[in-house]
Amino acid sequence: MIKQTLLENSVRKFMPKYFANVSDEQIEKIKNYIQAFTAHTFAGTPTGAVLTDATASEGKMIRPRLLMMASEYGPKRGDAQETLYKLAAIVEMTHLASLIHDDVVDDAPFRRGKPSIQSRYGKNAAVYAGDFLMSRISYHLMKEGLNRAGMVLSKTVEEMCSGEIGQAMCRYKDTVTIDEYLRNIHGKTVALFMACCRIGAMESGCSEQHAGILESFGECLGYMFQLRDDLLDFTDDKALNGKTVHQDFREGIYTLPVLIALERPGGRAALTPYMERSAAGTLTAADIRTMERIVAEFGGMEEAWKYIRRYQRRAEELLAFLPPCDAAPLLRKLVSKLGAV
Amino acid sequence: MIKQTLLENSVRKFMPKYFANVSDEQIEKIKNYIQAFTAHTFAGTPTGAVLTDATASEGKMIRPRLLMMASEYGPKRGDAQETLYKLAAIVEMTHLASLIHDDVVDDAPFRRGKPSIQSRYGKNAAVYAGDFLMSRISYHLMKEGLNRAGMVLSKTVEEMCSGEIGQAMCRYKDTVTIDEYLRNIHGKTVALFMACCRIGAMESGCSEQHAGILESFGECLGYMFQLRDDLLDFTDDKALNGKTVHQDFREGIYTLPVLIALERPGGRAALTPYMERSAAGTLTAADIRTMERIVAEFGGMEEAWKYIRRYQRRAEELLAFLPPCDAAPLLRKLVSKLGAV
Numbered sequence: 001m002i003k004q005t006l007l008e009n010s011v012r013k014f015m016p017k018y019f020a021n022v023s024d025e026q027i028e029k030i031k032n033y034i035q036a037f038t039a040h041t042f043a044g045t046p047t048g049a050v051l052t053d054a055t056a057s058e059g060k061m062i063r064p065r066l067l068m069m070a071s072e073y074g075p076k077r078g079d080a081q082e083t084l085y086k087l088a089a090i091v092e093m094t095h096l097a098s099l100i101h102d103d104v105v106d107d108a109p110f111r112r113g114k115p116s117i118q119s120r121y122g123k124n125a126a127v128y129a130g131d132f133l134m135s136r137i138s139y140h141l142m143k144e145g146l147n148r149a150g151m152v153l154s155k156t157v158e159e160m161c162s163g164e165i166g167q168a169m170c171r172y173k174d175t176v177t178i179d180e181y182l183r184n185i186h187g188k189t190v191a192l193f194m195a196c197c198r199i200g201a202m203e204s205g206c207s208e209q210h211a212g213i214l215e216s217f218g219e220c221l222g223y224m225f226q227l228r229d230d231l232l233d234f235t236d237d238k239a240l241n242g243k244t245v246h247q248d249f250r251e252g253i254y255t256l257p258v259l260i261a262l263e264r265p266g267g268r269a270a271l272t273p274y275m276e277r278s279a280a281g282t283l284t285a286a287d288i289r290t291m292e293r294i295v296a297e298f299g300g301m302e303e304a305w306k307y308i309r310r311y312q313r314r315a316e317e318l319l320a321f322l323p324p325c326d327a328a329p330l331l332r333k334l335v336s337k338l339g340a341v
Numbered sequence: 342m343i344k345q346t347l348l349e350n351s352v353r354k355f356m357p358k359y360f361a362n363v364s365d366e367q368i369e370k371i372k373n374y375i376q377a378f379t380a381h382t383f384a385g386t387p388t389g390a391v392l393t394d395a396t397a398s399e400g401k402m403i404r405p406r407l408l409m410m411a412s413e414y415g416p417k418r419g420d421a422q423e424t425l426y427k428l429a430a431i432v433e434m435t436h437l438a439s440l441i442h443d444d445v446v447d448d449a450p451f452r453r454g455k456p457s458i459q460s461r462y463g464k465n466a467a468v469y470a471g472d473f474l475m476s477r478i479s480y481h482l483m484k485e486g487l488n489r490a491g492m493v494l495s496k497t498v499e500e501m502c503s504g505e506i507g508q509a510m511c512r513y514k515d516t517v518t519i520d521e522y523l524r525n526i527h528g529k530t531v532a533l534f535m536a537c538c539r540i541g542a543m544e545s546g547c548s549e550q551h552a553g554i555l556e557s558f559g560e561c562l563g564y565m566f567q568l569r570d571d572l573l574d575f576t577d578d579k580a581l582n583g584k585t586v587h588q589d590f591r592e593g594i595y596t597l598p599v600l601i602a603l604e605r606p607g608g609r610a611a612l613t614p615y616m617e618r619s620a621a622g623t624l625t626a627a628d629i630r631t632m633e634r635i636v637a638e639f640g641g642m643e644e645a646w647k648y649i650r651r652y653q654r655r656a657e658e659l660l661a662f663l664p665p666c667d668a669a670p671l672l673r674k675l676v677s678k679l680g681a682v
Contacts, residue, residue, distance in 0.1 A: 041503065042503065042506065045506050045507075045510060046506070046510070047502070047506045101468050101469075101472060104445075104464070104468055105464060105465045105468050105469070123445070123446060123464075124446045124505075124506070124509045125506065125509075127442050127445055127446050127468065128442075128446070128502040128505055128506050130472075131442060131471075131475070131498065131502050132498075132499055132502045134472070134475050134476075134479075134498075135475075135495045135496075135498035135499050135502070136495070136499070137479075138475075138478075138479040138482070138491060138494075138495045139491075139492055139495035139496065139499075141479070141483065142482065142483065142488040142491040142492050142495065143488070143492055145488065147483040147484070147486065147488070150479065150480075150483040151480055151483050151484055154476045154477070154479045154480035154483065155476075155480065157472065157473075157475075157476035158381075158473055158476050158477070158480075161388070161469040161472050161473045161476070162382065162383065164465075164469055165383065165386050165387070165388045165465070165466065165469050166386075168465045168466075169386060169387070
């Protein structure tokens with residue numbers, strides 16, 4: 001039951017609804033900046049194709065929306081509108097560049113339900129398409145004199161690298177701790193959510209105190225987002241998101257429910273055979289079902305939800321510290337929705 | 342005979358000597374900035390190892406030296422010394438980041454005579470180490486407010502991507518033209534030489550006219566450098582640079598001597614079987630020797646030298662347009678040396 005509801009409530013699907021303060025018109029402007037910033041001279045090359053595909057952006061624009069929502073708290077948001085659109089475009093480009101390079105590393109066959117850039121155009125095109133996007137990001141940040149936001153973003157990219165490396169080093173490692181896992185998703189996902197909130201706040205004239213609170217709010221949101229996304233892998237629907245279910249476990253990425261079960265008395269002994277088979281590449285469909293049952297029996301799913309609710313409470317506390325603004329009611333609803341199964 | 346002299350005169354070996362206006366002390370300061378700019382938190386990870394290795398920099402620091410030499414033409418070079426060291430560090434970091442990603446793409450087993458980062462630590466570590474260096478470059482450019490230089494550098498990285506992509510698309514393509522080849526090496530190598538000259542000139546207070554002349558001078562130097570480097574592949578010494586001789590041909594990268602021979606009457610017919618075997622991966626050592634003999638017979642080597650001498654003459658003309666300065670005599674000698682077999 002939990003599974004099915006979770007599936008229907010896929011976070012990527014419902015999240016944009018709660019960012020409704022950002023109008024379609026604003027999203028259009030942001031997309032136009034993405035197009036303008038990434039206009040390129042690689043026509044007819046695989047990298048050109050990669051870039052056209054990547055920036056056609058069928059994504060949900062969650063990060064640009066979050067940046068715009070955070071900017072609602074700033075007294076100077078009106079004057080800063082165009083700057084905010086540009087920065088919203090740039091955080092989305094950062095996200096796209098990171099996806100392209102992650103797929104190179106993962107040799108991922110799919111992305112957003114379609115063949116990944118890497119699998120369609122090869123490693124070569126994907127590496128340089130990512131590099132190209134990164135250099136365009138730098139160029140436009142420097143051209144627009146957006147150094148302060150650019151520095152936040154550069155440090156964020158470092159964290160993103162660090163998280164991906166951490167995750168790669170933890171693969172098939174049966175001694176991974178919950179702390180290590182949380183650190184890795186902090187880099188992979190949470191850091192960019194934080195940057196969106198800080199940049200949106202900073203550029204719209206929030207005080208340093210409010211920018212800090214919004215950054216921490218972004219942290220809670222990022223964790224809830226990634227934890228829910230990882231839980232989604234514990235569902236039955238194979239067509240979901242174009243991913244195979246339990247893809248994480250198959251690839252030796254042990255997420256929170258598994259790590260919780262491992263820490264329970266008897267949990268490690270019960271799960272070890274399946275982790276070994278995962279590493280050996282000999283997992284069967286029956287194994288996956290058994291593993292899932294073991295994780296559930298040892299309370300992995302329930303306990304993972306407690307983590308999500310902890311971030312929910314913290315997010316609610318943080319919002320209470322901020323002055324009222326148009327975005328506040330929707331953000332409160334979003335947090336409540338994210339904390340619900 | 343030509344081969345042996347060329348070998349002894351490997352451009353990477355002799356080039357730094359002609360940049361002698363840059364003292365060891367200055368190089369030390371530049372290296373210190375590289376260390377400071379790349380200090381990282383990846384200790385104990387493969388990426389940490391990649392970064393430590395890559396920035397230990399046993400390279401010849403040709404690009405930082407060139408930047409410093411160009412800055413000799415600027416009236417404000419004295420005031421700008423620290424800025425110039427920082428930018429010299431940053432162009433070397435840009436070069437290192439590009440080498441790391443090139444090796445990912447090439448699956449290159451060696452770099453500078455040692456196993457490549459990619460072959461030692463895996464694709465994963467190499468992709469993120471390159472990304473990390475790129476984000477550190479952006480961070481420090483923005484922190485120091487070096488936006489103008491940073492914009493030149495970002496555009497250069499684009500060109501570098503474009504050159505690598507171009508080269509990849511031309512692999513094993515027997516219809517590659519000399520123009521395409523020159524465009525590819527422009528991106529791969531020449532663009533960064535140009536950026537070094539422009540940035541050194543700009544930041545030391547050269548006029549736009551002089552900065553433009555120095556940039557064009559860097560272009561000539563870059564072409565001479567890469568053309569000589571490609572000719573080096575036409576030598577007998579297998580231990581050279583840690584590369585196998587005729588590695589380019591084996592990998593389907595047809596360089597200037599081959600392309601010249603292909604354009605001569607009868608050249609294409611003579612070389613086609615070897616290009617086909619190269620694509621099929623069935624080239625023998627005897628094939629390589631025959632290919633080399635054919636290229637020589639059709640005048641590929643001699644004609645390639647004519648290209649080098651054309652860039653030499655242009656470089657000399659450009660230097661004549663510039664005011665006298667301490668760097669000028671050495672740069673003139675360098676150009677003359679680069680034009681000599």
